[in-house]
Amino acid sequence: VFSIKNLLGRCLLAKKIKAVLPSLREKKRYLVFEFVSKKDIKSFSEVSSLIWQSSLSFLGEIETAKAGIWVLPDKWNQKKQKGMIKVNNKYVDKLRTALTLIKSFKKQQIFVKSVGVSGMINKADKKYLAM
Numbered sequence: 001v002f003s004i005k006n007l008l009g010r011c012l013l014a015k016k017i018k019a020v021l022p023s024l025r026e027k028k029r030y031l032v033f034e035f036v037s038k039k040d041i042k043s044f045s046e047v048s049s050l051i052w053q054s055s056l057s058f059l060g061e062i063e064t065a066k067a068g069i070w071v072l073p074d075k076w077n078q079k080k081q082k083g084m085i086k087v088n089n090k091y092v093d094k095l096r097t098a099l100t101l102i103k104s105f106k107k108q109q110i111f112v113k114s115v116g117v118s119g120m121i122n123k124a125d126k127k128y129l130a131m
Helices: 004-014 044-067 089-100 121-129
Strands: 028-037 070-077 082-088 108-118
Touching (some): 028 121, 044 082, 070 121, 082 089, 089 108
Antiparallel strands (some): 028 082
C-alpha cells in the first residue's frame, strides 16, 4: 500500500535539483552609499524605507524586482551615515539614479551620495565603508 507521503518522498529523492551554473547566475554588485544632511538618520528602517520608496517610484515594481535590491542591515553605519545595497549588475546605474532622487527626509533636505561599487562584499566593506 502506497501512501501520499511515500510517493512524494520517492519523487523528491528521485529528482535532485541541479545547481545553476555560475555563468547562468545573476551577477550582483554591492553599492556603498552615504547620506549627507544636517541631522543624522538614526534607524536603519528609515534608511531602508527611503531607498525602497525611491526605487519603487523611479523604477516601478517590476524593475525593482528585477534589480533584486537588498539593503544590508548589518552594513549600516549610523556614525558615518554609510550603508551598502546588494543589486543586480545590470541595474547599478538605475539604482544610483533612484538614490539621487531622494531629496528630503522629515522636512529636512538630504543628499544621497554613491560612494562606490564592488563585486565582492569584503572589498566594498574595506574600500568604501572603512573610509
